[in-house]
Amino acid sequence: MRDKQKAVRVGIVGLGTVGGGAFRLLSENADEIARRTGRPIVVSHVGARRDNPQCLTGSVRVSRDVFDVVHDPDIDIIVEVMGGTTTAREVVTQAILQGKHVVTANKALLAEHGNEIFALAEKQGVYVAFEAAVAGGVPIIKVLREGLAANRIEWLAGIINGTGNYIMTEMLEKGRDFYEVLKEAQSLGYAEADPSFDVEGTDAAHKLTILASLAFGIPLQFKKVYTEGITRLTAEDVAYASELGYHIKHLGIARRTQQGIELRVHPTLIPEARLISNVHGVKNAVLVVSHPVGPTLYYGAGAGAGPTASAIVADLVDVARAMAEGAGSRVPHLAFQPDALDDTRVLAMDEVCTAYYLRLQANDRPGVLAEVTRILSQHGISIEAILQKAAHAAGRVPVILLTKVVQEAAMNAAIAEIEALEDILDHVVRIRLENLDA
Numbered sequence: 001m002r003d004k005q006k007a008v009r010v011g012i013v014g015l016g017t018v019g020g021g022a023f024r025l026l027s028e029n030a031d032e033i034a035r036r037t038g039r040p041i042v043v044s045h046v047g048a049r050r051d052n053p054q055c056l057t058g059s060v061r062v063s064r065d066v067f068d069v070v071h072d073p074d075i076d077i078i079v080e081v082m083g084g085t086t087t088a089r090e091v092v093t094q095a096i097l098q099g100k101h102v103v104t105a106n107k108a109l110l111a112e113h114g115n116e117i118f119a120l121a122e123k124q125g126v127y128v129a130f131e132a133a134v135a136g137g138v139p140i141i142k143v144l145r146e147g148l149a150a151n152r153i154e155w156l157a158g159i160i161n162g163t164g165n166y167i168m169t170e171m172l173e174k175g176r177d178f179y180e181v182l183k184e185a186q187s188l189g190y191a192e193a194d195p196s197f198d199v200e201g202t203d204a205a206h207k208l209t210i211l212a213s214l215a216f217g218i219p220l221q222f223k224k225v226y227t228e229g230i231t232r233l234t235a236e237d238v239a240y241a242s243e244l245g246y247h248i249k250h251l252g253i254a255r256r257t258q259q260g261i262e263l264r265v266h267p268t269l270i271p272e273a274r275l276i277s278n279v280h281g282v283k284n285a286v287l288v289v290s291h292p293v294g295p296t297l298y299y300g301a302g303a304g305a306g307p308t309a310s311a312i313v314a315d316l317v318d319v320a321r322a323m324a325e326g327a328g329s330r331v332p333h334l335a336f337q338p339d340a341l342d343d344t345r346v347l348a349m350d351e352v353c354t355a356y357y358l359r360l361q362a363n364d365r366p367g368v369l370a371e372v373t374r375i376l377s378q379h380g381i382s383i384e385a386i387l388q389k390a391a392h393a394a395g396r397v398p399v400i401l402l403t404k405v406v407q408e409a410a411m412n413a414a415i416a417e418i419e420a421l422e423d424i425l426d427h428v429v430r431i432r433l434e435n436l437d438a
């Protein structure tokens with residue numbers, strides 16, 4: 001009966017790790033997918049500039065010009081998995097204008113141009129689905145858009161870049177070389193085409209932009225995300241943090257405050273007892289605190305062919321089902337109705353309040369620590385813990401301080417004064433600290 005129903009015809013644009021994974025999954029799990037969808041989903045056209053030896057396309061039509069797929073009148077849904085924001089933007093725009101639905105894994109495209117893309121899709125009555133854009137195989141988009149639809153979301157914090165978490169785990173916790181681990185992440189298909197997006201935090205900022213819109217009902221505002229990567233983290237800080245009972249993780253944080261919304265990506269100390277503190281390797285996790293449900297945590301593989309294909313195919317099933325319904329009954333792209341998005345202000349990083357880990361290199365002389373604590377106290381900064389280590393060669397003493405929550409502007413001013421002290425050598429290392437208690 002099911003086999004006699006008309007198949008949904010899919011065109012895949014891009015046949016790299018993700019496109020190849022989706023192609024294979026649609027074939028491997030074809031029966032199960034058809035049982036869930038009520039009709040088969042078949043790939044009938046692939047657009048790829050080159051072949052992928054990991055993905056044999058058999059008798060499926062392959063075009064070198066990706067726009068041949070977009071303009072193929074037999075295609076119902078375009079899966080855009082080529083990445084980037086130039087040709088991919090044109091592919092998605094053209095597909096929407098042709099009345100085709102789109103499934104995309106492209107977080108950069110949505111974070112930077114999503115407002116226009118969704119507006120165009122709504123006008124054309126088509127759907128743009130993007131579960132694979134954030135946290136790989138973890139269905140966090142569905143959670144925020146549907147599962148938590150009854151809640152007021154207060155904040156979320158996530159490890160949302162698998163490559164970065166993999167590098168931090170292997171390099172900082174196992175002592176391996178940065179470039180060796182990065183190369184491995186590339187060969188496993190985790191890293192972005194430009195891996196600086198992973199290690200400088202841009203990829204996490206793209207994903208946080210999307211999560212914050214879904215959580216708070218605000219437009220996508222990538223340019224307002226404060227972004228710091230992992231390249232300056234040292235094994236020394238990881239070890240000191242651990243002595244104090246914390247792990248360092250690269251987090252994306254979005255929080256609703258009375259003054260506005262915080263959007264920030266940076267390395268963060270987290271108490272080691274928190275579940276999210278123990279998320280290692282390529283795994284991602286997103287902690288969402290909302291009312292009335294309280295804290296909920298979502299965990300799984302954040303990158304790689306299989307997990308990302310899982311999200312893409314889930315979207316295909318959703319879109320295929322929705323094709324049978326009217327456009328009015330669809331879940332809105334950004335969770336809230338398009339005319340109900342808020343223009344709540346996004347805070348500048350200076351206005352954000354958080355606790356801090358500071359590491360200073362001080363000359364081993366009486367009174368230096370007293371000077372430092374005087375400056376902190378003048379800026380209203382309370383100290384939570386102090387750790388002074390034995391002097392290095394040349395009489396340098398590493399001093400580690402944990403502070404209570406303070407506004408970033410006050411901390412910036414205090415750090416500038418501390419760095420100006422004659423007995424403080426080098427820059428002060430500052431890593432933000434979040435207790436993540438709900």
Ligand code: HSE
Nearest residue numbers: 161162163190192303
């Ligand atoms: N480069 C990304 C990551 C791929 O490592 O998380 C998944 O979005």
